[in-house]
Amino acid sequence: MFTIAIDGPSGSGKTTCSILTAQRLGCSYLDTGAMYRAVAVGCLEAGIDHDDQAGIVELCRDIDIDISTNPNERYIRLGDQDITQAIRTPAVSAWVSAVSTIAEARAILVDRQRAILASGSFVAEGRDITTVVAPDAEVRVLLIADPDVRMARRGAELSGQLTAAALRDQILRRDRDDSTLVNFTVAANGVVTIDSTLLTVEEVVDQIIILAQRAGIEV
Numbered sequence: 001m002f003t004i005a006i007d008g009p010s011g012s013g014k015t016t017c018s019i020l021t022a023q024r025l026g027c028s029y030l031d032t033g034a035m036y037r038a039v040a041v042g043c044l045e046a047g048i049d050h051d052d053q054a055g056i057v058e059l060c061r062d063i064d065i066d067i068s069t070n071p072n073e074r075y076i077r078l079g080d081q082d083i084t085q086a087i088r089t090p091a092v093s094a095w096v097s098a099v100s101t102i103a104e105a106r107a108i109l110v111d112r113q114r115a116i117l118a119s120g121s122f123v124a125e126g127r128d129i130t131t132v133v134a135p136d137a138e139v140r141v142l143l144i145a146d147p148d149v150r151m152a153r154r155g156a157e158l159s160g161q162l163t164a165a166a167l168r169d170q171i172l173r174r175d176r177d178d179s180t181l182v183n184f185t186v187a188a189n190g191v192v193t194i195d196s197t198l199l200t201v202e203e204v205v206d207q208i209i210i211l212a213q214r215a216g217i218e219v
Contacts (some may be wrong), residue, residue: 008143024209
């Protein structure tokens with residue numbers, strides 16, 4: 001069993017690179033950010049206010065999240081409801097920091113994430129995997145990229161759902177809000193920084209695979 005932990009800001013390429021790394025290694029994959037987004041969907045559906053921290057924490061404790069760990073079959077459900085597409089909407093992206101900036105809510109989800117990672121070999125991605133969720137991971141990577149490149153990548157994913165100004169505000173504001181609790185802009189001791197600005201996805205994955213080999217993970 002092993003864990004490869006990949007952190008980074010929005011648009012750095014961590015989701016695509018994490019999935020491809022898991023596929024190449026034949027291991028499981030965990031998108032921790034999707035869990036925060038699932039809680040945001042639950043809050044929106046329950047009519048919980050942004051400022052109702054107690055309500056958000058209570059929902060975090062009780063919510064029934066079923067998240068796929070198969071890199072070849074991505075889905076996330078709330079109970080029987082498939083929210084795989086819903087968690088990527090601009091409305092959820094605008095709401096998710098209301099969840100991720102509450103320390104108690106993060107602690108609840110971190111416990112769930114650690115339990116999942118303890119069940120096998122994983123590539124896990126998020127903003128606090130290398131420092132909080134899995135600080136003892138065999139490989140720890142901070143994936144970064146130039147802000148303009150990150151905006152372009154995320155804009156392509158959203159296919160024009162937001163204006164350029166709104167996209168920049170949402171992404172940079174999320175990064176700023178989340179950095180009040182988690183430092184994912186500077187690599188912690190022992191974490192390898194990979195700048196994906198001028199790299200292809202395959203080149204990033206190749207670098208992660210090399211780190212895995214150096215850590216003794218069979219490739």
